Structure formats: C-alpha cells, structure tokens
Amino acid sequence: MRITKQSLARRWALTSLLAAILSAVLVWSDLRLKSLSGYGTADLQVFSTAAQYRQAFLVWPSLFAVRAGFDRGLDYLLMPLYAAAFFYSGIIAREAFAPRPGRARRILTLLAAVPIAGAVLDAVENGLELAMMLSGTSDRLARIAFAVSNAKWMALTVGVALLLGAVLAQVQEHRQRRLKSSSPPRA
Numbered sequence: 001m002r003i004t005k006q007s008l009a010r011r012w013a014l015t016s017l018l019a020a021i022l023s024a025v026l027v028w029s030d031l032r033l034k035s036l037s038g039y040g041t042a043d044l045q046v047f048s049t050a051a052q053y054r055q056a057f058l059v060w061p062s063l064f065a066v067r068a069g070f071d072r073g074l075d076y077l078l079m080p081l082y083a084a085a086f087f088y089s090g091i092i093a094r095e096a097f098a099p100r101p102g103r104a105r106r107i108l109t110l111l112a113a114v115p116i117a118g119a120v121l122d123a124v125e126n127g128l129e130l131a132m133m134l135s136g137t138s139d140r141l142a143r144i145a146f147a148v149s150n151a152k153w154m155a156l157t158v159g160v161a162l163l164l165g166a167v168l169a170q171v172q173e174h175r176q177r178r179l180k181s182s183s184p185p186r187a
Contacts, residue, residue: 022078039056051137072130093162115156128148
C-alpha cells in the first residue's frame, strides 16, 4: 500500500496531536491520583519488588482503585496513538534523510517499528500490573514488570528521536517549498 506524502503528514500530525492530548489527560489524572493517595500509576513503572506494589495497592481504597483503573484504561487507548505517531515519524524521517536505498534507509525503517514494540511492551506491563493488583504481588512478577517497563521506555525514547527527526524533516520541507515559491521563474 502506498500513501502520498501529504496523507502521511496528515496522519502523522493527527495521531501526534491526539496522542499529546491523551497524554496530557493521563498525566493530569495520574497526578490527581498521586495527590490524593501518595501513589500514581506512573509510580508503578519504577517498582521492582512486591512490597512496593503492595504498599501502593494498600493505599488505593476502592475510590482510588477506580481512578487507577481509569488511568490504565486510558493508557491502553494511548498506546495505538503513540505507536502510530512514532511510526509515521520514522517514515517521514526516513523519506527525508535517507531517500535512496541503502543502509541508512534500512536502519530508519527498522527504527520506525521500535515504537510499535514499545506499545506492545506497554500493554504487557499494564497487564502484569493489573494481574498483581487483582491476584497478589510477587517479587518475580515485579521484576518482570520492571524489566518490561525499562524496555518500553527505551522504545519510546527511540520514538521521541524519530518524532524530532520528523519535525526537522517537515521544517526543512516547508522551507524548501517557501524558497521555491519566492524565487523568480526561470526564462
């Protein structure tokens, strides 16, 4: 399937904007949960022991547990948005900085898929946290969730780098179009 550069840029802009809005709502909700209970769902990402999870789960009575569940659900909605936005970022960066076949193009193509793996890891991480919340914690599950969380953050860091590359590519393309339109026609 082929899509035009304009269509790719529109999809990138839309998914990036929606992901940014949903991220802001998620951060606000999580900060509210943390201010009410002392723990937010983002805090779970750095826990590596069952005792740390138990402590957070104990301070979340039913009202806070519902808010934590809402945050997890919102995170599941965010995952495909950021995965698509970062993937599109990678394709835009690839087309701008490696337009011809070669090693750089292959590397950028592979890097474009990394954020998709990050979204899958995010889903696994949330599933592990939910399993510990509902069925009890263990140090083994806590360590696995910690490792998955770290791998997810590495993938998202690649995604942010691709996003920056796409922004640079879009700025460069905009400048080139502006220069073309302002230059006098050739005789």
